[in-house]
Amino acid sequence: xxxxxxxxxxxxxxxxxxxxxxxxxxxxxxxxxxxxxxxxxxxxxxxxxxxxxxxxxxxxxxxxxxxxxxxxxxxxxxxxxxxxxxxxxxxxxxxxxxxxxxxxxxxxxxxxxxxxxxxxxxxxxxxxxxxxxxxxxxxxxxxxxxxxxxxxxxxxxxxxxxxxxxxxxxxxxxxxxxxxxxxxxxxxxxxxxxxxxxxxxxxxxxxxxxxxxxxxxxxxxxxxxxxxxxxxxxxxxxxxxxxxxxxxxxxxxxxxxxxxxxxxxxxxxxxxxxxxxxxxxxxxxxxxxxxxxxxxxxxxxxxxxxxxxxxxxxxxxxxxxxxxxxxxxxxxxxxxxxxxxxxxxxxxxxxxxxxxxxxxxxxxxxxxxxxxxxxxxxxxxxxxxxxxxxxxxxxxxxxxxxxxxxxxxxxxxxxxxxxxxxxxxxxxxxxxxxxxxxxxxxxxxxxxxxxxxxxxxxxxxxxx
Numbered sequence: 001x002x003x004x005x006x007x008x009x010x011x012x013x014x015x016x017x018x019x020x021x022x023x024x025x026x027x028x029x030x031x032x033x034x035x036x037x038x039x040x041x042x043x044x045x046x047x048x049x050x051x052x053x054x055x056x057x058x059x060x061x062x063x064x065x066x067x068x069x070x071x072x073x074x075x076x077x078x079x080x081x082x083x084x085x086x087x088x089x090x091x092x093x094x095x096x097x098x099x100x101x102x103x104x105x106x107x108x109x110x111x112x113x114x115x116x117x118x119x120x121x122x123x124x125x126x127x128x129x130x131x132x133x134x135x136x137x138x139x140x141x142x143x144x145x146x147x148x149x150x151x152x153x154x155x156x157x158x159x160x161x162x163x164x165x166x167x168x169x170x171x172x173x174x175x176x177x178x179x180x181x182x183x184x185x186x187x188x189x190x191x192x193x194x195x196x197x198x199x200x201x202x203x204x205x206x207x208x209x210x211x212x213x214x215x216x217x218x219x220x221x222x223x224x225x226x227x228x229x230x231x232x233x234x235x236x237x238x239x240x241x242x243x244x245x246x247x248x249x250x251x252x253x254x255x256x257x258x259x260x261x262x263x264x265x266x267x268x269x270x271x272x273x274x275x276x277x278x279x280x281x282x283x284x285x286x287x288x289x290x291x292x293x294x295x296x297x298x299x300x301x302x303x304x305x306x307x308x309x310x311x312x313x314x315x316x317x318x319x320x321x322x323x324x325x326x327x328x329x330x331x332x333x334x335x336x337x338x339x340x341x342x343x344x345x346x347x348x349x350x351x352x353x354x355x356x357x358x359x360x361x362x363x364x365x366x367x368x369x370x371x372x373x374x375x376x377x378x379x380x381x382x383x384x385x386x387x388x389x390x391x392x393x394x395x396x397x398x399x400x401x402x403x404x405x406x407x408x409x410x411x412x413x414x415x416x417x418x419x420x421x422x423x424x425x426x427x428x429x430x431x432x433x434x435x436x437x438x439x440x441x442x443x444x445x446x447x448x449x450x451x452x453x454x455x456x457x458x459x460x461x462x463x464x
Contacts, residue, residue, distance in 0.1 A: 038072070038175055043084045047112040051079040052123050054108065055086050057175065061135070061168060065156050070168045071133035072175050073108040075123045090128035090180035094464040097122065098130040098176050100169060100200075102191025102216070104262045107131025109355040116348055116444035118190075118214075121453045127460065128180050132172045135160060136357045144261060144359075158253035160361035162199055162388055169200050173207050186460060188212035190443060195219065198420070199388040201395050210463045212456065213401040215442045218420025219392050223381050230382040241375070242385040248374030252366055259359035264318060271311035272354035275347065280314060289314055297321070305332060315350045319440070327406050329438040335447055336436070343441040352444065396425035400459045402452050404437030430459060 038057045046052040055074040062068065081088055090096050099118065101107055108131060114121040119129040140152055147154050176185060187208045189197030194216020201208050202219070223229065233241070262268070267289075270281045283289040286308040294301045304317045322328040330343035366372045367386060370379040377383040382390070401417050412418050412433050421429040434442060434451055442452055 040086055041071070043086065045084075046075075046120065049112070049120070049124065051077050052120065053078050053081065053084055056108070059171060059175075061171065063156070067135055067138045067156065069138045070135060070172065071107065071137065072172045073131045073133070074176075074179065075108075075119045075129045075131075077123055077126065087179045090182055092126060092128075092464075093180060093182040095126055095460070096128045096130075096176065096180045096182040097186040097188055097212075097460070098132075098173055099188040099190060099212075100193030100196045101131060101134070102189075102193045103360050104136070104356045104358070105190065105193075106133045106137055106355060106357060108133075109352065111348075111351075111444070113348075115449040115453075118443060118453060118456075121449065122457065122460075125457055128182075130172070130176045130180075132169065134165060134168065134357075136359055136361070139259065139357070139359050141358055144257075144259065154258050155253075157359075157361050158256070158258045158363055160363060162196070162364050162367055165196060165364075166199050166203065166388075169196060170204060170207075173200075173204070177207070184209040186210045186212060186463075188214060189216055190214045191216050191439065198392055198395075201397075202388065202390060202392040205391075205395060205397070208397055210397050210460075211395070211399045212459070213399070213403075213417070214452075214456075215403050215407050215437075215439055217403075217407045218416035218418070219389060220381070220420055220423070221378075221416040222414070222419045226379075228380045230380060230384055233384070238384045245374035245376070245385045248372060249363075249366070251373065252363065256362065256366075258362055260362045260365065261359055262356050263322070265356070265358050267311075268315065268353040268356070271315045272351055275310065275312040275315075275350050277311045278309065280311065286310075286314055290317060293318060293321075312346055312350045315353065316346045319344075319349060319438075323406065323439075326436070326438050327409070329440045329445075330405075330436055331438070333436065338447070341446050343436060343438060343447070344445045348444055349440060352440070392420070393423055394425050398428040398430075398459075398463045399424065399426060400430045400432070400456065402432045402434065402442065402456065404434045404439055404442040406439040408433045 038059050041056040041058050043053055043055045046054060053076055057072045059070050060068060061070055077091065078088060111117040111120065114124050119131065122129050142150065142152065173185065177183065184207060187197055187201065194213040197211060197213060198219035201211055267281045280286055280289040283292065290304065290308055301321055304313070308314050308317060316331045319329040320326060320331050326333055329349055331346055331349060333342055335341055335343050367376050368378050369376045377386045377389060399421060401421060403412060403417060407417055408415055412431055418431065421431055432455060437445060442448060
């Protein structure tokens with residue numbers, strides 16, 4: 001048996017799903033968590049859209065440690081469910097979609113603007129929309145160096161592979177099907193969630209009637225001169241590669257940095273909560289904060305277009321330059337044909353930072369890294385010790401892929417997503433490039449509704 005893998009390593013991968021909440025209303029008695037029992041956590045209505053309900057459930061998962069929990073979110077229009085009774089069937093079983101969040105992201109965030117929120121936009125258009133919180137949502141919100149002195153054991157996170165998360169997604173999909181009464185669902189992914197989507201569909205294609213990748217790339221790139229071809233490898237070479245990987249994995253789990261923290265987490269949280277603060281966290285002045293940020297780059301960065309005087313302006317500067325000019329968010333660049341607005345509203349982008357988890361399991365980065373000792377899935381056309389890429393070419397359902405400049409910089413030609421779509425069993429693929437769109441702009445930028453969400457809705461309606 002193989003194990004697990006694949007990864008799109010991004011600094012800022014968010015899910016801007018859902019709607020803002022009134023106070024949670026708890027319906028029915030709570031239950032102590034036990035294996036295989038989904039605990040209903042409550043419901044709320046979305047601000048300004050009383051018919052849109054947001055439900056949440058939680059599940060304890062193996063090996064049932066304090067961080068071994070996942071959550072399922074549901075957003076659905078229920079104008080005739082005044083008592084907000086949970087687990088009502090989908091209004092239309094053809095219109096059920098589960099969206100896998102990206103790195104450091106969760107399955108629900110409190111936006112009441114359908115121009116920004118994918119989940120709210122789809123729910124207002126008749127879709128029964130589900131998302132999830134990974135186990136990362138239950139990691140204590142402490143600095144990495146604080147775990148050991150506080151007696152917080154993070155060793156189990158070294159086992160949080162793509163394969164483990166795939167089974168967590170499976171549990172959520174099964175609950176989604178049970179609630180909605182749908183036999184097959186649309187499966188979407190945002191950022192790294194697209195990687196999770198390919199891995200899931202490669203094993204559990206029977207659950208899926210269509211796939212939607214949102215700026216996350218493909219599961220494979222075209223082979224290069226250094227790509228190891230499994231068919232050309234001898235049994236001895238396969239065994240040696242497997243042993244090298246397993247040895248590297250054991251070393252990583254014993255001595256490696258198990259969790260990777262989103263960059264600038266504390267500064268980002270503060271800036272999101274107090275966007276117009278005139279003092280940054282950890283620095284005497286904003287000039288000092290900008291200088292410290294510049295010092296992290298291997299090449300010189302220009303000054304901000306105007307002096308930074310608030311937390312929200314510092315956030316805009318950070319996001320604009322992360323991973324290259326405008327690639328995470330093109331927050332400084334005017335939208336072509338607009339009225340002076342840029343690709344991203346700084347207030348929207350800044351508020352989104354508060355919805356991130358702090359950590360992501362580093363083992364998943366290792367699983368796809370070709371440079372880590374032992375190599376990973378990306379070194380092979382068919383990895384001999386990870387099963388994520390075993391059946392991806394057998395995917396035969398319709399696929400939509402919407403991508404900005406992170407996945408398709410300057411266009412999608414010769415990218416991993418183009419190669420992946422061209423090598424699926426299905427010919428029903430749609431590839432859309434959104435020129436100028438930074439990664440986060442794809443999801444909740446100023447014009448993402450007409451450029452991304454409306455084409456997504458049109459495709460869903462055609463394939464329901």
